[in-house]
Amino acid sequence: MDVTDQVIKINQTYGASDNTNPAYYSSNKNLNFAKSSNSLMNARQENLTVIPYQINYKDTVGLSGAENVFVKLQLNIQNSLSLINGIEINDYIDAIIFPRIDDSDIYYETAVTDYNRDLETVNTYEPALISNEELDFVPNAHVEVNLDNLKTGNKFIDAWFDTTLYTPDRRPWEYDKIIIPIKSYIYIGFHARNTKRLPYNVSLTVANKLINPNELTAEERRYLINA
Numbered sequence: 001m002d003v004t005d006q007v008i009k010i011n012q013t014y015g016a017s018d019n020t021n022p023a024y025y026s027s028n029k030n031l032n033f034a035k036s037s038n039s040l041m042n043a044r045q046e047n048l049t050v051i052p053y054q055i056n057y058k059d060t061v062g063l064s065g066a067e068n069v070f071v072k073l074q075l076n077i078q079n080s081l082s083l084i085n086g087i088e089i090n091d092y093i094d095a096i097i098f099p100r101i102d103d104s105d106i107y108y109e110t111a112v113t114d115y116n117r118d119l120e121t122v123n124t125y126e127p128a129l130i131s132n133e134e135l136d137f138v139p140n141a142h143v144e145v146n147l148d149n150l151k152t153g154n155k156f157i158d159a160w161f162d163t164t165l166y167t168p169d170r171r172p173w174e175y176d177k178i179i180i181p182i183k184s185y186i187y188i189g190f191h192a193r194n195t196k197r198l199p200y201n202v203s204l205t206v207a208n209k210l211i212n213p214n215e216l217t218a219e220e221r222r223y224l225i226n227a
Helices: 004-014 022-028
Strands: 044-051 053-061 068-083 130-134 142-149 161-166 177-181 185-192 198-211
Touching: 044 053, 044 198, 053 068, 053 185, 068 142, 068 198, 142 161, 161 198, 185 198
Parallel strands: 044 068
Antiparallel strands: 053 198, 068 130, 068 185, 142 177, 142 198, 161 185
């Protein structure tokens, strides 16, 4: 049970101060300073409009702070944003741009890509070739999402942590891969299974290819939501 609101009201009435150290949220009896709610119902939302996309989640979870961290990934895929791939010039390989949707860092602002600057060669430096490709039309388009627990390298820590995908109706998904419509959402859960704070390192990848569910094999269909 989340008693955060009641504790805050008591503090306001009688006077008290909260400890912002994540290791002591539980002893304070509230989670108002936690990065994410301990409840799936109040998961932090991240919006995604372009593919491909990859993000690494690195943090800690568990007592005496929030025992669970939940993220809601809201998909509204509209186009594909990447540099032209596969070109190598003088040992330099072209980069791939992955837009960042996590703006929680208060010290650094997300970079902005300006396609209208530096369009001419300056001092032998040529402008980058950027492709903002519209996605080809696919009937009832879906996209593949993969969750990979990269672990910390410490088996005594990794054994007590797990991560899970959840369907829109908040049911645990049995696989680390899921195929969902391009205008839908899923949840990601990070769970501590021990009475101490545990570091974690998890990667989430959304593939660049749109999928027609009718063309999936029987093996692939097991990853299709509501198959």
